[in-house]
Amino acid sequence: MENVGLFGGLIYMVVLVLMIVSMWRIFEKAGKPGWASLIPIYNTIVMIEIVGKPILWIVWLLIPGVNIIFAIWLINLLAKSFGKGVGFTLGLLIPPFTFIFYPILGLGDAKYEGPAGS
Numbered sequence: 001m002e003n004v005g006l007f008g009g010l011i012y013m014v015v016l017v018l019m020i021v022s023m024w025r026i027f028e029k030a031g032k033p034g035w036a037s038l039i040p041i042y043n044t045i046v047m048i049e050i051v052g053k054p055i056l057w058i059v060w061l062l063i064p065g066v067n068i069i070f071a072i073w074l075i076n077l078l079a080k081s082f083g084k085g086v087g088f089t090l091g092l093l094i095p096p097f098t099f100i101f102y103p104i105l106g107l108g109d110a111k112y113e114g115p116a117g118s
Helices: 002-029 034-038 042-051 066-081 086-093 095-107
Strands: none
Touching: 002 034, 002 042, 002 095, 034 042, 042 066, 066 086, 086 095
16 A cells, blocks of 8 residues: 555656646746746746736736636636647646646647737
């Protein structure tokens, strides 16, 4: 039984590192420093800059209830910024697929097209 916990922990660490590397690369592709993806709240501010929305959005993301709508909108704009559509946004949002779609965006051949794909 100990091996199951060890194996689960190992899988968790691999997924965690994969997500960190993916976010780092997403930031770099958008012309932002990769290390910014590691700093809580600041990474959200940088993400807001990447999608081309005003920094005031950080306030909306801190209000309970409202933050859910703005977070989904932010992720949709991130997908659009890399030339992806609504289906890709759903992949970024739905938990089992999140661990597949962020690496596709960061480590794949997706190119940053500008804020919200402008």
